[in-house]
Amino acid sequence: MTGHREAMRTPGDTILSVEGLSVGFGRGTARVAALRDVSFTLGRGRTLALVGESGSGKSVTSLALMGLLPPSGRILSGRLDFRTPDGRVTDLARLDGAGFRALRGPGISMIFQEPMSSLNPLFTIGDQIGEMLLLHQDLRAAERRRRVIEMLELVEIPGAAARVDAYPHELSGGMRQRVMIAMGLICRPALLIADEPTTALDVTIQAQILDLMRRLQKELGMSILFITHDMGVVAEMADDVAVMYAGAVVEQAGVLDLFDRTRHPYTRGLLASIPREGLGPDDRLVPIPGSVPPLSALPPGCAFAPRCPHARPACREPVSLEPKAPGHLSACIFDFAGEAA
């Protein structure tokens, strides 16, 4: 999982580079900043996990990348440099509707959180998967159907040739998520954004879907932006991790680095609050005190300071994401690497 990670990457190996992305919702004085100066990079063929609690801005980030922000939301600043399959670099923040339409599918594809409601109930799954091909490739109907069945077999849906004419309500949640994956992958996208693809599924199905995604990633050679709040899934899927809190990235590192040498107090809190192996019956999970502040009332300086056990007066000064070690960035004035949590 981690053998192919390198410390340095040439720019040509970067498929997505997000620089200073800020997104606001609403207008004028009612505007709320959902994302504040978010930056991260994703290497070609790698998986970057975007981690955080609800409301931390993970999904807004992915919607901004897809050009699917709701009408009240706007990109205020930042660059979203995406290397298209033909090698050109496009700034997604400046892309118009037609540009996005051409990119969605073959360039960037997205799998959504809710397999139950993300498929159109009135069209067969074959129709919905095949529509991707209809939109982006020039194929005859019979050839499209053949490719759809092939794709359904690839995502391990049993009886694919018969299931292609099924309606979503005739499939289980796990099967529907496989259909979503088939739809996302049929145009062989360079980048797959998976927004909590397994959150709505039970644990055994979750493991199967994660397995499937890893296998397909290897086969199709794509990069994955994996959005989750589940540290267990992060450990299983990710090469790199970016931790988000209240609309900003607070720590980014390789996955082992992040787990072994956690630098940001919020990440430490996140890791301490999840059940893990080696926990005895008398050990207690440690919750992070307090709750995420509303985006309309963020404290000055570090947004995590009010909940942070290490907070000092200096934490009220603005803080930015800075390298603390090669390949390891943290947005904290202190550097806690190696210390006990």
Added chain:
Amino acid sequence: MRSYLLRRLVGMIVVIFLVLTIAFVLVRLAPGDPASLMLGPDASPDEVAALRGRLGLDRPILVQYATFLGNALQGDLGRSLFFNQPVLTVLANRAEPTIFLALFSLMVALVIATPVGIWAAYRRGSFLDQASITSAMLAASVPSFLTGLIFQRYLATDLGWFPASGYGGAGADFAERMRHLVLPSITLGITNSALILRFTRASMLDILGEDYVRTARAKGMTERRVVLRHALKNAGIPIITVIGLTFALLVSGAVVTERVFNLPGMGNLVVNAVLRRDYPVIQGTLIVVAGLYVLVNLATDLLYLVVDKRVRY
């Protein structure tokens, strides 16, 4: 599916039976004696009694009811007192203008309401959205006799584009008769478009917020395809429902519209029948309209099956 149809059929029979009963009772609760009314103020009591005997009005009410039901089941809705013809014949002679008026006005309503409703939902809160809601309210609250009079005054009398009233007179060919239906259809259609527009807008608003609409956008299709293929089909069911419901409005609207435009249809017929105390015709119209309404409702329910494969009966 078969048992569903069977249940629906039984339900329809019950409804028709209730309608027959209500029609019978209502007409007999009305004050005034049809026999003396038909014969006029100069008729002698003997003449009135003779006519009452001929019409069966002197028999016990339950016997009248049983006879009425028995005849109705055999397709005999009685004879019109005024025309002295079988009620079904009288109705059949007046059916054409009413059927085409209903059909055309529904088309007018759909042509106005569906695109505007979709657009208003898509551009929610825009000027066009506000304007469409306001005009729908206006269309629903201005009575159709007023709209009809305005059209007659400007489009018929002043501009002479369409005939102002009537149905072309005896011997008018089909095209000429349909020409006489243009203004009535627009009048009735505008009134009925209001409800369909509000429903279309509301159900499109719901659907446009659904996850699968976002999925459709994420697939890289045009907004036009997102709205017209993925959203509209889902919004279709409530729209079909309201179209079925407006059928009732259409019937009552047809009465007024036919009156204003002096069309020889069933609406006009029933108004005259009430004034003439032509009981069998009133009963007959009630029964035919109720039967149609039941059929339209069945048709809408069956249409769900075609649109939405999740629906199982």
